[in-house]
Amino acid sequence: MNRITWRGLQLLILIAMAPMPALAQSDQPTARAPRREFEGPIAVSDVKPHIEHLASKELRGRSHAEGRKAGEYVRKHFEAAGLKPLFGDGQSFFQEIPARNPQTQERYIAGRNVGGVIHGTDAELRNEYIILSAHYDHLGVRGGKIYRGADDNASGVSMLLSVAKHFHNTKHQPKRSIVFLGFDMEEKMLWGSRWFVAHPPWPIGNVKFFLTADMIGRSLGNLPLPTVFVMGSEHSPLVKLALDDVGSPKGLEAARLGIDLIGPVPRSDYGPFRAKKIPFLFFSTGEHPDYHTPNDLPERIDHEKVARISSLIARLSKQLGSQSEAPVWTDELKPHIDEAKALNKICSLLMKANDDEEYKLTDLQKVVISQAVLKTKRIITRGKMSANERKELISVAQVLLLSVF
Numbered sequence: 001m002n003r004i005t006w007r008g009l010q011l012l013i014l015i016a017m018a019p020m021p022a023l024a025q026s027d028q029p030t031a032r033a034p035r036r037e038f039e040g041p042i043a044v045s046d047v048k049p050h051i052e053h054l055a056s057k058e059l060r061g062r063s064h065a066e067g068r069k070a071g072e073y074v075r076k077h078f079e080a081a082g083l084k085p086l087f088g089d090g091q092s093f094f095q096e097i098p099a100r101n102p103q104t105q106e107r108y109i110a111g112r113n114v115g116g117v118i119h120g121t122d123a124e125l126r127n128e129y130i131i132l133s134a135h136y137d138h139l140g141v142r143g144g145k146i147y148r149g150a151d152d153n154a155s156g157v158s159m160l161l162s163v164a165k166h167f168h169n170t171k172h173q174p175k176r177s178i179v180f181l182g183f184d185m186e187e188k189m190l191w192g193s194r195w196f197v198a199h200p201p202w203p204i205g206n207v208k209f210f211l212t213a214d215m216i217g218r219s220l221g222n223l224p225l226p227t228v229f230v231m232g233s234e235h236s237p238l239v240k241l242a243l244d245d246v247g248s249p250k251g252l253e254a255a256r257l258g259i260d261l262i263g264p265v266p267r268s269d270y271g272p273f274r275a276k277k278i279p280f281l282f283f284s285t286g287e288h289p290d291y292h293t294p295n296d297l298p299e300r301i302d303h304e305k306v307a308r309i310s311s312l313i314a315r316l317s318k319q320l321g322s323q324s325e326a327p328v329w330t331d332e333l334k335p336h337i338d339e340a341k342a343l344n345k346i347c348s349l350l351m352k353a354n355d356d357e358e359y360k361l362t363d364l365q366k367v368v369i370s371q372a373v374l375k376t377k378r379i380i381t382r383g384k385m386s387a388n389e390r391k392e393l394i395s396v397a398q399v400l401l402l403s404v405f
């Protein structure tokens, strides 16, 4: 994940503190079929070896020469999963990202995106693309310390490689083409994904859906939360429906939040795609004290959670890859009840932490927080939230951020 603004970071902390109801919950008060739970198909044994290798001491934080090694590792596994090379007219898995030395004006290759594709089976739909992605670079060695980046973002890459292998093993033949992309240089202002969007192998409008997973192996504040935050579905009703349809792996809570809750500055590779109004989802389990420190270690990863998130993404991409209609972008945002539930949960947790003397809230904070609990409870009971109520919730969230976190 890309560290851009402290405020954005705080927002993510707030949001990521919320364990939330599963994604099949609707913003409509009408009764729905009970949310579907499923197991697998991706297991700990699929994701764990990738995380351990990519975040090993040997790969020294995946920058410079070791960044190239990490890219090579991704390519090797794409190839083993039967993906076809995405770049150079189907001849290369690599997309080189050129740069110029500001002093000498010499050109050099600053990084490489890695891409593979499963071509769709439908004569027409195969020209529509579903992109699954994760950045594979990290911060390298700084001040003599290796920043191993197990959560950021060996976890996301392990999802990418496991889902590719799963498609291969089940001989799943989607109607649309499924693209697997390992971005380089995310940690450098999203340079890899920006380069890709500026130099795609086909018109960028052919991309019907973009998904990125960045930091999916931990839990914010190290709280024991079974939650992954799924952001961006508000921009596409069909993506929202597909999430409802797919359900959730056992033991995982997928909580939908509006991407605007983490601020206008993109926090990961969804940024350049969002700017093109391509329907997208951003999966993240949120930030934690080891974020961008040498302590982001493989032994601290919740592999079970990574496997469950990967399973969810595998199912979702199969569905979006083969359903008749492609997602389309909408600017018209409808408030989602999940957000009220999130804030309710955060405020309730904070009150509990105060009662348990883990947090010391001031009297003023107690008033704001207890009011927020009541307000969100009313919204949840009603089953609907108005645009004005959402604005209010955002301001409550910001008051909390400024005074609590």
Ligand SMILES: [Zn+2]
Binding pocket: 001, 002, 003, 152, 187, 292
């Ligand atoms: Zn990062």
